[in-house]
Amino acid sequence: MSVLIVDDERNIRSSLKKYLSLEGIEAEYAETGEAALAYLERASFDAVLLDLKLPGINGQDVLEWMQRRGIRSPVIMISAHGQIADAVRALKSGAKDYLVKPFDPAELVIKLRSLLENKRREDMIEAGKRTCGARENALIGNTELMRRLSRQIDKIASTDVTVLVTGESGTGKEIVAREIHARSQNRDEPFVAVNIGGVHEGLMESELFGHEKGAFTGAVNRKPGLFELAGRGCLFLDEIGEMPMPLQVKLLRVLQERKIRRLGGMNDIPVNARIVSATNRDLETMVREGSFREDLYYRLNVFRIELPPLRERLEDIPFLVDHLLNKLASRMGRAVPVLDPQAADKLRSYSYPGNIRELENMLERGLIYSDGQSITCEDIDLHALKGMSPSESSESPELKFHGLPSSRSLEYIEKEAVREALARYQGNRTKAAEALGISRKTILNKIKVYKLENFGDEES
Ligand SMILES: Nc1ncnc2c1ncn2[C@@H]1O[C@H](COP(=O)(O)OP(=O)(O)OP(=O)(O)O)[C@@H](O)[C@H]1O
């Protein structure tokens, strides 16, 4: 059993170290939240013991980051006396248990062992469930374009062909990948998605192919790669155009030979998963310019699905709106509002450079601003991005939140703040990050998490 212990108090770390090693439990120790993230990126742990109060990013942040990353190691929170409200919040965010300081290490060991037992059981069930996220991900559309697409997906699903999905940002590439899997014979096997653009280059190889314990400094445990985790299911390589050249060579070899070897490993592991990749970049041009390997391109592009931009199928908007409002309302725990006819006309009058994701964001805002019963014309802001004049921004560098409803979750406020900062600085990530007082890396992360990629164009 391997455990990561994150606590800034040296005393706690050293006493636990002694106690756990007597119990035969291997532990790694991190002093800060940042160090914990670095550990969690590199290795998987059977459990994480996380102090809520840390210098820098705190325990709650680490926990939320783990959730977003899909890191499933169970977490036990440590809170000080009097921090019960925070501990409850941590439990709500997915922590499995908590301990109040000072605690008896024997109690910790009992909790650890029972977590491990539960995780074993969950892991077994999870393999089958990790398929698609049910109805939320349905592929909506009634135009001839979309019906043809649906027929294509049926055909592909019955084979194990490699698929490349292309289309502008927000057109539903990931939905299509999930749908191919959901309609295939192997739907009960895992669907594993990886965003190539979001993985640090230095970690990509071990992420995809896995590593053995000790393969490199920091490889404290053996870790299976995503190819392996996908089993006989589907591996979705999102933003494949972002793959660095050296990795392209390696991926090509894997696709040719249909086997992988973990970093530092000796054995070949067969690759049985279907590979679906996606990009909003023009791979043909990248091939011509030499930034994407031609041979890899042909390996990936065995079957091509090109998704049309939303502006080419505006007739689908009413269906999409209906579906998205249902999805958003149920996620926010609200009743599904009615869209009044003028608002519907307004939605059909726009060109949606950010496609369905933009429509979804717009409806989310509409829903928040609406009275809860119906969404009117005023609740819909087609140009939320361009809403602020440049003069206003140069005069007041600090950001203000206009018209923010009073009881909103912190997450909502954060998303809104990032969105507003991006709008104010025309999508310039660096300036937006400065205005928010966070690093560029953090804002890039938030943009990913909140799917704000379409808000403004990245500076050159
Ligand atoms: N046909 C569709 N029916 C219902 N919802 C859709 C459809 N297409 C896209 N969506 C929704 O729109 C959003 C964007 O879709 P998705 O993430 O699949 O886009 P994408 O093409 O992968 O975009 P990006 O290139 O920005 O990653 C998602 O919330 C998705 O649920």
Ligand SMILES: [Mg+2]
């Ligand atoms: Mg995507």
